[in-house]
Amino acid sequence: MLSLFKRLSLIMLPLMAALIMLSPMSHASETKANTAEREITQLAGADFWRQVRDGEEGYTTSQSAEHGVLISTPGQTWYILKEKWMSPAGAVAIFGSIAFVTLMYIAIGPLMLSAPRTGRKIKRWSRLDRALHWSMAFTFLTLAFSGLMLVYGKHFLKPYIPTELWGFIIMLAKQYHNYIGPIFYVLLMCVLIKWWRKSIFKKVDIAWFMKLGGMVGKHKGSHPSAEFSNAGEKALFWLLIVVGTVVSLSGLVLDFPIFGQTRRDMELSNLVHMLAALILICGFVFHIYIGLFGMEGALEGMVTGEVDETWAKEHHDIWYEEVMAKEKGEQISEPIEQPKGVKANEQA
Known part of the structure; x- marks a missing residue:
């Protein structure tokens, strides 16, 4: 027992000595920090730091916008709006949209074809159409993911992974978002030029909405009757164009802060960018639901470029009739080749 006590003493005594030695060092470091802070305050004066906290402008050799403002006091308002209001509201909106379409699928189920498929295929989308659609889809989804990582990653991912890995992920997300963002705007303009004629609202769309x-x-x-694009597709198209333009322009302001933007400009652009992006994400939750789960045959057209005749007749009957009329017109206009010997027999 005595030997055990001696061994424990040999272990505990060095530890106690180390603690005793570190205690004055810790106290000394705290005292040194307090002294430094007091000296800085005394050097500049309490009035100086009070003016800094109030956001008053001073003098500096920098010529950038707001170069004389050391601390931007209104920035705290931006921070509160972003972190305390928009971030939680955005999370609720996104998860709410996903929950809503899930309940729709469970309670209502997908919209199936009323008649059997005929097996006859009708060309609906060209290769260019499909390439443009999937390029836009990939760009939008990856930008949405990287943007959500920038906003929510610190809450859902950062606490559970090593700091170095988190730093790499968030750096990658930010760089991807900054560099790919302008490409989204270019694709958006291509979509507008390619499909705006098919997305003009007409009288038939009112009945579609009513039903x-x-x-x-x-x-x-x-x-209900529909043209090449039904009323829902037209609404989604213009949502993409209008809100997507807001997202793109506000993103360009944030991407290129070299045109005299003030801090207020950047903060406002950030809030507008975030709000518009959340609206787009929620809207495209429904688009993805319809394409993948909500309507039989919806995805086939954008994958293969062709749709079944039954699908075209039921979902886009006006367009289907136009296609049939065009095919009949082409058949009528084609010259009918007479069998050999007919002319000779007639002459005989």
Whole structure:
């Protein structure tokens, strides 16, 4: 027992000595920091630091915008709006949209074709159309993911991974977002030029909205009339164009802070960019739901470029009739080749 006590003493005594030695050092470092802070305050004066905290402008040799403002006091308002209001509201909106379409699928189910497929295919999308669609889809989804990582990653990922890995991920997300963002705007303009004519609202679209696209309630399966694009697709198209333009322009302001933007300009652009992006993400949750789960045959057209005749007739009957009329017109205009010997027999 005595030997055990001696061994423990040999272990504990050095530890106690180390603690005793570190205690004055810690106290000394705290005292040194307090002394440095007091000296800085005394050197510049309490009035100086009070003016800094109030956001008053001073003098500096820098010629950048707001170069004389050391601390931007209104920036705290931006921080509160972004972190305390928009970030939580955005998370609720995104998860709410996902929950809503999930409930739709469970309660209502997908919109199936009323008649059997004929097996006859009708050309709907060209290769250029499909390339443009999938390029836009990939760019949008990756930008949405990187943007959400920048906003929410510190809450959902950072606490659970090593600091070095988190630093690499967030750096990669930021660089990707900054460099790919302008490409999204270019693709957006290509989409506008390519499909705006097919997305003009007409009288037939009112009836489509009144019947909720034939997807829910008493109108489910009614298949209201539609042109090449139905009213829902047109609404989504203009949502993409208008809100996507807001996202792109506000993003360009943030990407290139070299045109005299003030801190207020950057803060406002950040809030507008975030709000518009959240609207787009929520809107495209529904688009993805319809394409993948909500409507039979919806995805096939954008993958293969062709749709079944039954699908075209039920979901886009006006466009289907135009295609059929065009095919009949082409058949009528084609010269009919007479069998050999007919002319000779007639002469005989």
